[in-house]
Each structure stands twice: as structure tokens, then as C-alpha cells.
Amino acid sequence: MQQEILLDLESAEKLAIRACLAAGANEPTARSLVDATLSAALYGSPSVGFPHFVDYLRSFSEGRINGDPKPALLRPFPAFFVSDADQGIAQLGFDLALDDFVEAANNFGVAVFSQKNSYTTGELGYYVRRLAGHGLISIAATNANAMLAPTPGGAAVYSTNPLAFGFPLTDPMSPMVIDQSSSATAYVNIVAAAAERRPIPEGWAVDHEGQATLDASEALKGALLPFGGRKGANIALMVEMLAAGISGGSWSLDAGNFMSGTRSPAVGLTLIAMVPGGNADQRIDRASAQVERLQGLGVHVPGTNRQSRSIERVKIPLEIFEAIAKIAGEA
Template sequence: MHRMSLEEAEVLAKAVLNAQGFNQEQTQALSQAVIAGQRDECHSHGLYRLLNCVKTLAAGKVVANAQPEVHDHAPGIVRVDAKGGFSQLAFEAGLPILTAKAREQGIAALAINHCVHFSALWVEIEAITDQGLVALACNPSHAWVAPAGGNRPLLGTNPLAFGWPRPNGQPPFIFDFATSAIARGDIELHHRENKPIPEGWGIDRLGQHSQNPADVLDGALLTFGGHKGSALSIMIELIAGPLIGDLTSAESLAYDDGAGASPYHGELILAMDPERFLGSTLEDYMARAEDLFSSIIAQGARLPSQRRYTARQRTQKEGISIPESLYQELSRLARL
């Protein structure tokens, strides 16, 4: 393993992106996303994802100097055309208007179109909860997942994320999970490390359950929870695809045309203002939410994201570790 500080990791990430041709705005947004993943020990969405960024650019499937266009579409809707760039910069462009609309209307939506996507949604969710707002986000991906009862990939990993702000400087309540049994990036990491995957993550090309990550990457992932995860995944296909005028996961994969690039599609983000909903009763009902969280912890259960926040405190002091092979690969890309 190769150890480095978060500052050193950020320098490396920016060096890779700059050397490969991304402009300063895209580089800044992308590096923040991968460093956030590495900082919180979400390894499949950390520095490893730089390899996907570079591969996607080399395949001609992302615009390295894209400048997002923001459209004030309706009283409760802001649209951002990512212009074929990665989603991070488009999100940053739309966030101020989304926040303002949510405070005015009580609820508002941000639709990002024509974006390339690779990152965890909790990074965006946390940016919204930092504003004291409740957040929900979802997006399709590539058709890598078989629907419940099916045996061929049709749905995306289709993540769903939610965030609830908490008082007194406490970290927000956030969950972010794929509607597949596991994120595809985790299977890719198992494949890189020549490790078998657990039963139930996926099937091979013949529709048979497999613990070989290569066979599953060539076959299909499965949804979590059988038909329930499948239904949620289909919902995400609809509300973050046709509803916002963008691609489904099958259409994203067809657009990729075998390039093996990151998915190209849209993203739907909702922001809700508790103060607008609750008015003078805000403190009372936010306190009730805290009672719920306390009751969960009192049973010995942990809240989603607690592991991430613990990892964040540790890595901010101690730095991070990545496989030496990954460090060498990134160093070559950075031309160090």
C-alpha cells in the first residue's frame, strides 16, 4: 500500500486530470469528488475513479472543457445542461439556484442533462444538507443490472440518495446506495484484486449465479431485495430519464457503443426546506427527528454514513492508503 496525505492525494488527482487535458474548472470539480470518496474510505469512488475519467476521455465520451449552461426553467425547477461534461461542475452551477428556489417554494428540483457520471451521490447530498435543506437524488447508469426475474442486463445500478440536516454541528443523516446488490465499482475492484465476490451479487452470461467478478462483469448484476430493489430501479429509470428528457440506462449503454466509458445520462435532485414546511414549529419537529436518531443508536444500531464520518476524522489526521499498483498507474497518467 502507498500512504499519502489528503493534500498529496489532491495534488496527484489534479495532476492526472490536467495532464490528460481537462480544463481547470473540470479538474477542480472532479478532484474534489474523488478526494471526498477517498477521504471517507469509499474506495470504489475514490482515486480509483480517475482511471474511469481518463478512459472516458480517451474514448471521446466526455467533453474535457465543457461549460455547463444553467436554465431557470420554472418556479420550482432549474435545469443545467452539462454539455457532455462530467456531472460535478454542472451540479455546482445549479446548486445556488436550487437552494434559492427551495427556500422560496419549499421544494425545488434540479435536472442535470447531458452529463457523464461516475461519482457517489452523497457528495452532492451533503452540499445540500450543508444549506439546512433535505435532499433526494437519483440517476440511471449503464444497463448492467438484470430486473427481478430476468437474466439479461437492462437496468442501471441506479443509485438513490437522501440527506437530512441535523442541528448543533452534527453530521447529517445521509444514505446513498445502488439499487443493485452492490455498486459495479466494487465488483471491478474485486476483479483487479483477483478476489471472488459474495453469492447474490450477480450472474454470468448464461444467467447462472457466479462468484467470479469477471463473469458477472460480462453478465449482469442483480438488484438488492429482489423485486423491491428492481421496482425502485425502474422508478429511477423513469424519473431521472424520460421525466427530465434524458436517457435510460439501456440508451446510455447504446450510446457508449462498446467504449467502456462512464455512463452518459441525466440526474434528478430534489431539495426541500424544513423551515418553509414547518414555520414556527420547525424546532419541535426537528427535535422529534433527533429523538428518532437517538432511539436507533440506543438499540446499538448505527446510522447510515456513521462509518464514513469516522473514516473522515481518521484520514484527515492520518492520511489515506491506496494500492501501490494504483499509485504507480496514476503517477504515469500524471506524468510525474
């Protein structure tokens, strides 16, 4: 069983900030990244919380992330925002635009935020969760370097290309957040299985020769597969066009590897935010009642089983905690 350490939120936050600064991030970057990491650890998938945070720290020090970026934000149309992340983290560009983006969505009923030239987005559910906190429904799409082959034996042409959806619900319910990749599993799950020498299910990936494999280490040398065959591959293509096509970010085939090298992935992120309707409170109440009805029938509704007010501490795998502490100079 994997050993874990339990930290109160303030201690986890301070440790993570110190690690970011030590790795070469400026204070605004550190603040945005740590907020997103804590959100993922508490309310999203833990694998894209602190374990992925270590990837960020290494990428700062190895040159894949600009630690002192100057994101540029343009507004070519009243409800359309275009950001250039300056090879920094995606979260910072989003944070800098958030207030104006939310205001535009409320004024026009819908708004679009599109960003290029960033490191990978981290937990995509974070962005729609933030917007749900402002009473907005949203859809998010992003890409990264190519690691998914549309068919077994084919070339890897897409990333896992996740799609996220958020819908605000009535307090004290947390918002519905669907965050899933176009691949049969997330890349971090393959990495975790390889580290723990666990086999992976059939249909998740192929090896470097394009043959089906249950060996996670061989899968890392090969490619992931889409969920649902051709239909999942079509979703990956749709996400690619939304994320990179609209933003001008790197296509997955052209993106730098987010785990190695010195080149920024420079990928894209697109968010579409919508008000719930003319009678927003009534629509949210109606959606909340429907969620409760579905849950009463045994349906899992993603995100709604997390209660933010009850969470005061965060679990971090011991190995990950030690890696962060070492970078922060507290080994």
C-alpha cells in the same frame, strides 16, 4: 493485503488536479471532479473515490467525457432547474447551479434540479451531502449504461440505478447520508473482486448465459441482479424514471458504456431538495436526537459516524496512486 499510501489532503488534491489537466480536463472540470473525489474518499465509499477517479481520467483521454464542456442551465419554473452537461462531468453542472438551487429551495420550500447528457455521477451521496451542508434534506437519483437484469436469465435493462438521501443533523454530527444501489451490490465491488480474484456472494450476479455465478470475472460478462428480487427491480425502474425520465438523459438501454468506447453515457441526474420544515432548527435537533437514540440501540445510521473535522489525510490504494501519478506525469 492491499497496499495503501497515505497522503495529506493538499498533496492528494494537487496530484489529482494535475492528473485531470494532463488527461484533458479544463480547470473548472478538474476542480469539481477533485472536490467530489475527495469527498467520496473521506466520507463516502472509498471505492467510488480515487479508484473511480481513474475511470474518469481514462474517459477524458478516450473521449467518453468532454473535457471542455459548456453546461447550459435553464429555469422553466421558479423552483425547477434543467441542466445540459454538454457531455461533461455531472458534478460541474451541479456546482454551477448550486447557489441558485439552494436559494430556490429556501424560498419555495422545495426545488428540483434535473440534468441530462453527462458522464456517470460518481458517488451519488456527494450531492445530498453538499445540500445537507446547506441545511437541506434531499433525494438524488441517477442511472448509467444497462448492467442489471430484473430477473435471472433476463436482459440487462437498468444500471445499478442508485438512490441517495441526505438529512442535516446538529453540529458536530455529520449529516445522515444513505447511498445505495438498486442492485444487490455496486458494480465497483464486482470489478474489485474480479481484480483480486475473489468469489462473490450468491445472488449478486449472473454470467453471460443468465446463470447464477460466484465468479466475479464471469459476472462482468453477464449482469448484476437487483436486491430483494422484484422489489429491487421496481426501485431500479423508479430511479430510471426519476433520473432519465425527468431529465431527458439517456435510458440505461441507450447509454454509452462508461468504461469503454468513445461515446458519452449522456445519462441523467435528478435532485429534489427540501427545507426541514417551518421550524428548521427544531426539526434538525429533533432528528439528531432520534439518530442518537437509534445509535444507542445499536442501529447503524449511514454517514453519521464520519467526523469531517478530524480527517486530515486520505488513504489511496498504492496501485491507484501509481496510475494517477503516471497520468499526471509523475511516475
